[in-house]
Amino acid sequence: MSDSPRTAVSNPPTQPMVSNLGPADLIRRSATEDLPPPQRQLTPVAKLIDVSKCIGCKACQSACVEWNDTTPAVGENVGVYTNPHDLTENMFTLMRFTEWVNPSTDNLEWLIRKDGCMHCADPGCLKACPAPGAIVQYTNGIVDFIHENCIGCGYCVKGCPFNIPRISKADHRAYKCTLCSDRVAVGQGPACAKACPTQAIVFGTKEDMTRHAEGRIADLKSRGYANAGLYDPPGVGGTHVMYVLHHNDKPHIYADLPDNPRISPVVQTWKGLTKYVGLAAMGFMAAGSLIHGVFARPNRVSKEDEESAEKLVETTIGQPVPEASSSNGERG
């Protein structure tokens, strides 16, 4: 068996297999500074979603629910195809439907984008996560949530440039697409790609998927989509879920897909400068107090101070009470 599966279409072997993704394959681990280097480099994988081939059947959603054994609540129809209305802790992928009028042709275009975790090479969720080992990244590019380490703080929600993680109200842990890491670990492609009837979702090595996308883009360009292109945003170091978009010059028309996603500078400041300057400031205050405490004489009340106070009290008590303040401020 090769180190990473090359396709999602093959059927699983009948004999049991050991998992090919383990702790030794981690390249990043949240809130862990001394992670040992991975023992091998797996071939990077990618899921390629060709929005121009998608028919909006939601087989991918069903396959996702089926494989991950989640049970999304029965929804409510509010007159749009997007169902459920948003990603949830039980719905890791979602077809987002957009009706867009192309200003240059005046044609109505029905844009359908399968939303879900993009598996960023530079994952904002992992960077923001405070819990050691709650978010990991494998050398094949998969970013995965390890639920038993998750504390439910929601920092990953703030770190993510794509608004993907959802926190369960039931167990207070974060959930998102795993890129079917448990299937990939045994040589299978993701469930959504396996289920897709038009092969709008394909899976394989990132190299193969990029090459496959080139063919699709050339085809789209020959059909008049001059701006067709591959969405593999460099702002997050590239992603292991990529889109072929017929309007790659304006990704935002696809249900607010970010044009130039990157980890928010606010998050970078929070997780970078604030942490180092903050720890230094608190350490400096503590050390400063300690040094002052050791080297400066304590500020003691002297005998003379006590005598002065006694004298003040004794000499004034004999005199009459000043009228203005006699009724003011009784003990309360």
Added chain:
Amino acid sequence: MVERIQPGDAIHPGKPVTVDRYGVAARVNHWITAASLILLALSGLALFDPSLFFLTALFGGGQNTRAFHPWIGVVLFVSFFVFFFQLWRANLPASVDWVWLTRLKDVVTGHEENLPEFGKYNAGQKVIFWSMAFLILVLIATGLMIWEQYFAPYTSIPTRRIAVLAHAISAVLIICVFILHVYAAIWTRGTLRAMTRGSVTGGWAWRHHRKWLRELVGQRKIGPAE
């Protein structure tokens, strides 16, 4: 401007003179605030940097730390602001506060003979009081925004990013203010008893808050003999 004497402040003549500074309720409340702040600092620091994540063990793990922290914050907010409304008048700035701030050298070296007489609070105590009040307001406001369990849907993610940054910065600052507050109370000997027994000696009042002592004496705030 004559400072309003705080209700409860009173002199007990004797050798030494003692001066009531905080009543029982204020002291109990102070220690609730103090305990909350310490617990908040420990649980907050645990999530601030991975090297401090081990502190979550004090609260029974990461999930519990995440769950308890905001509730302790609510306790701190309430207890501090009960305190705030008792003390804010006495912490209004006075012209003499500028002198204190410009002669910090005399303050940290303990040369109080070079300083003018102060009321119940000096400028340093007032700075701590108002910093605490301001930072706690920022912390509770931003803390509610990032309270994932109950309040996450009410603000946008970009707003919550700013909230979490502001929360972290304010937390660092309030921990610094807290260290200053605790250290000043220890270094200035005879201060801690104000928050344990509720009273200070006349000499302490004479040395550090002579104007306050003079006002109490002048207005005959004499408590029952001990």
